[in-house]
Amino acid sequence: MTAAASSSRPPRLALVTGGSGFVGTRLIVRLLSEGWQVRALARSVDSEAKVKSLGARPVPGELNDEQSLRKAMDGCEVVFHVAAHFKLWGQQTVFDAVNVEGTRAVVNAAAATTSVRRVVAVSAAAVVMGDPEPMFDVDESLPLQTRAFSPYGSSKAEGERVLLAANGARPGLETLALRPPFIWGGEMPTLDHMVETVRAGRWQWVSGGEQAMSSCHVDNLCHALLLAADAGRGGHAYFVADAERGTLKSFISSLLATREVTAPDKAISFRMAWIAAGIMGVAWRRLRIKGEPPITRQMLRLIGQPFTISIRKAQAELGYTPQITMHEGLSAMRKTQPKFAGAYAQHGERRTSVAS
Template sequence: MATVFLTGASGFLGGHLLRELCAAGCEVRALSRRAESDNAIAAQGGIPVRSDLADVASLETALNGCEAVFHAAASTSMWRAHAAVQTATNVQGTGNLLRAAESLGVQAFVHTSSVSAYSHLEHRTLDESIPQRGAESWINYERTKYLSEEAVRRAGLPWIVFSPSHILGPGDRHNWARLIMLVDREKLPGIPSGSGSFADVREIARVQVRAWQRQRFGEAYLLGGEHASYVDFVHRVGAALGKHTPRAATPAWALMTFARAADAWSRVTGKEPDVTPEGAAIVCETLRVDSSKAKRELDYVETPLSTLLADTLAWMKQEGLIAE
């Protein structure tokens, strides 16, 4: 039985990775910082381990005897007030984990990056041959995902990098689930003018474990899904829930104007705004992702959006996040 170390196990993707690794017969030590997370991890078959990405010594203790590291923890905040903490988590934290893994001779480092490492500045359909532009971005999340991925590529460890697009599926409480809950309450103020590529969280977890098992070291994979405009996505949610939704997209200039005003007010109140200029910039862009490499080499499956959305809504109803 292989022993692996997992970060982000209490999160959306990390929770699915925990289940897939346990199903593969691994002993999974999962980084946990709270008793609440301990219970959730243990319930899924993992072993909660007290550690901190800011503390190399604690990471070395946690990693001792591990064959592989699956790093899925990250700060996804789009608020500039969180930039320093986000950089510490995404960049310094990843570097600390890499140093601990190298010092102990860990045999594999499987890293969850993001399409954000390519940046919203890139308007072409993304594939692995396109240079990443995250270093050029004014959005801290994009810069930190680029820098953390670069650290992984430079490390002296066998690595595999995954860059998912918009992750959707059962288990989501904070990402697209927030938009879905607003639709359910008929309180969605508007729809962004952009579009995205919706990837199944279950497939993302499965393919990461599969890549490790197949030892696809030194390879990077984009993981996309069905492309849809946000107008189409919101209308599908509204139709499935029997709820009224805005008919058309909010113009990009109007959303950005609102976001800038909200950001300015947040500096007075100290409260995170619902929409930030960073978030507005991203959701006003068109994102298309070519998953051909992952399909070819890892048997990656792009779940049809209709199926993926139905599964997500069914889970949210079961959890009481939206009305039956």
């Protein structure tokens, strides 16, 4: 194809769910920079304003409303399903309403919209986490897991089942899932919460923080999402992560340092933390205490044991190579530190929003 013919090709059109959130905003910017036109599902006036400011066209609608989803998808080639409900505490039904039923509505709408060729969804590495135990270099051969103490991970696992089962729901429709571990980068809402916890004097390292972990910079995830628009096999899931691995303490300490915050060396054993989290969980449920317990078993399952993943399948089938190194990502966060100092008071609740 000549350069002239290539330049005359109409822009590709995508729909992004969760476009006003941490991952969604970065994805919209990346898509636009690659020449895509972007629509973004918007649940509120604030969300509409946010995605519009990025250059996307906001489409009012609810994630569980198949009719509004079909309208939003009409004419779109690819749907990037990023929206999710992520908290460390809550009722299973609340997680399922977004992470399972929301995904079901997305794939049902895509199956009814003939223009959609692929639905690429952000799943989670947590979908393979069962009972708490060390897990090293895990790959996609492991089965999905659900546990009562992990409503987030369980809902993401069930949502992924729904997504991948819809592959081929109509001729030409493919569905793929990407499974990132801990997602990080500039403006990450979780860091606001960690900074607040340290400053409040409530920080403790589980198992001394020496457990190995994998992470995924938000730009590496967005890179993988764009690759998955054209590469990879429908009906398959792919782990994606940074090239480097570290320990929980070394990595989180580096993140806190971008805000000029240092966590104390106080530590608690995994066993004691697990018992304490169980007691707190019972108390919060029976006494109907507002807010989240200081520590939950879901949190401990996510970060309390060694967990590293293999990206070999994504490398082989998506052509994935991490684009951002740990050093580059941390340096960028340090440069923007003054902008976000004390941001928890303003943005702390963002980590509980539907937009990932």
